[in-house]
């Protein structure tokens with residue numbers, strides 16, 4: 145067992161709360177992916193969702209064991225009503241919006257936030273995040289591939305409209321999460337993070353992700369126009 149050495153009580157408390165939050169989110173993702181699995185539009189997606197359900201379950205087990213050793217207060221930060229709202233939100237989404245909300249917002253930007261605080265945290269917490277963060281790369285990769293697959297099926301105009309509204313979509317989900325009243329700034333600052341810098345880095349990451357989708361879209365448009373030229 146890897147018990148923590150002594151930390152300031154502010155750090156201990158805030159890190160414990162962040163671990164509880166991360167675990168709650170992983171558990172919700174596990175449920176959301178399990179709910180979506182039978183409706184996934186292709187076998188590749190079904191297999192990836194099934195794998196992800198297993199991954200997130202493993203993350204929850206790892207984090208729960210570490211939270212016990214760390215002495216984290218296990219009181220949830222997201223209330224049961226908020227959890228239900230989150231489940232219902234994801235259940236109601238068409239596949240493409242599901243991919244954006246789950247993989248761009250929650251998986252890619254969420255794991256970016258966790259990656260950014262890893263260098264600041266104690267060794268035991270860092271070790272507890274090692275396997276989860278490695279798996280998250282795989283989840284983000286799957287989500288982005290599926291988004292590109294869907295973009296390839298759209299007309300150039302539809303792709304443009306879809307990409308243009310991505311920042312607004314991401315912002316509205318982020319706002320809804322902030323509306324839950326979780327004291328994120330306070331928790332991140334108590335573990336030594338510069339919260340404003342973290343927000344800036346997350347905005348940069350969001351721009352990179354969207355730029356990658358724009359690049360892919362431009363390739364699809366070129367392919368479509370060369371196919372149309374060849375057929376003309």
Ligand SMILES: [Fe+2]
Nearest residue numbers: 170200203276
């Ligand atoms: Fe996870």
Ligand SMILES: [Fe+2]
Nearest residue numbers: 251279280283
């Ligand atoms: Fe994940």
